[in-house]
Amino acid sequence: MTEPKISGDLLQFRDQIDAIDQQLLQLLNERARLAQAIGHVKAKTDAPVMRPEREAQVLDKLNASNTGPLNVGHINLLFKQIMSACRSLEREVQVAFLGPLGTYSEQAVWRFFGHCVVAEPVESIEEACRQVQAEITDFAVVPVENSTEGSVARTLDALVGSDLLICGEVLLPIHHQLLCQTGSLEGIRKICAHPQALAQCRNWLRQYAPGIEQEAVSSNAQGASMAQQDATIAAIAGEAAKDRYQLKAFQEHIQDDVNNTTRFLVLGRQATGPSGADKTSLVASVPNQPGAVYKMLEPFNAENVSLTRLESRPAKTGKWEYNFFIDLQGHQTDAAVARALDQLKRTTSFLRVLGSYPAAQRDVKA
């Protein structure tokens, strides 16, 4: 079938790829040995193995010098896995995430830590936090806000009530797919998904699956698990659920908002150093007095610190008091941020810096 000439070229290219793979293999093992050496140094001082700021810098440097044809997505994907493997040779990092298996939280774990981690699903955001606090696990990955649905109140409340630190964030585009056993809508009698997913796909469902019953279930992964057991059920879920429950997609990208994104937090017990493009999150409350919120925000204006988020939640004191959740650009060790935080201590009745961590959206030149 193939022309001899093409086949000759193909063989030659494959020989070259084989030779390069051998070089890569040798270099990767050299890199792994260096990581092991770093692991021994860290073990002596009980220093944390996972360093989100260093991993962000490694990716920033590579992307700054990359000439292609591999793009930023390829570089991040490949080198995250390389670091994940090297890290696991130092010590296997453990992560609890909001389950069950196949959720978007699980996808967020893989994106942040790569695949060489021990990731365990837990049943609630509170349980994920408890496991980190009780030192059962190293980190927790929990959703904090969705671009269409807003904040996840349970995560914000859990942060106030604990001394966990935010070590990182993950921005995950939410690409819903309609999944079933065969990949065809024929014979499908019911579509099962979390109420939020059904709402986020309302228009698509009206147009392409009219007349098919919809059932709200506790998670998209549960819907996927039901579809795995029953050929008449379809589910709305993401890539992780498709793989986990061995389903086929009838259609990808069925969410009405193409930019639907969920932001996840990585919570741990360790402080994260500056990476060069960081965010700091804090929660504060102010006395119930005229001008108090203005005074709380004034230092950020004075120090030219940019706020990326400001949100209030009831402080649960029963006195109509509020906690303000603030995200800002910069690390708490940056001079301007440090000065603003110092000022903030004077104007707030309660202040907790939840952590500084590498921003998921990177805008740096290495």
Ligand SMILES: O=C(O)C(=O)C[C@]1(C(=O)O)C=C[C@@H](O)C=C1
């Ligand atoms: O630089 C370190 O501290 C390492 O342990 C090495 C390494 C890597 O593979 O580059 C691995 C794990 C850390 O999270 C950061 C980076």
